[in-house]
Amino acid sequence: MLLLGGMVMMPMSMMAQSNDDTTPGKQRGPAQNPCAYITYDETTGMAYACFVSAVDDAEVIIYCDGVEVDSQIIDAAAGTQIPIDLSVYGTGEFTIQVRRDSTLLATYSITL
Numbered sequence: 001m002l003l004l005g006g007m008v009m010m011p012m013s014m015m016a017q018s019n020d021d022t023t024p025g026k027q028r029g030p031a032q033n034p035c036a037y038i039t040y041d042e043t044t045g046m047a048y049a050c051f052v053s054a055v056d057d058a059e060v061i062i063y064c065d066g067v068e069v070d071s072q073i074i075d076a077a078a079g080t081q082i083p084i085d086l087s088v089y090g091t092g093e094f095t096i097q098v099r100r101d102s103t104l105l106a107t108y109s110i111t112l
Helices: 002-008
Strands: 036-041 046-051 055-064 067-076 081-085 093-100 103-111
Touching (some): 036 093, 036 103, 046 103, 067 081
Antiparallel strands (some): 046 081
């Protein structure tokens, strides 16, 4: 019976650690704060690459059916919105990407 009691009563060091971010030594992932996102307005047929924070040398790339049809490199300030009129590229499966160097900041796909 004493042996069973010892198994049930665990030392405090073996108790579960707090799940908050202030636990010493706990690894935290990066904050989920995107610096860019892409929206599409069905009523106007316009897509918008929107920047939440400043991004230097941001590249906005438009693909139609897997083929790059346009790209633009800009230094975007926080609050910048780049309008993209997809109708000028015809119809198909579109993918819009916002990149900085090799980092993908935002992507959006739509079929028109």
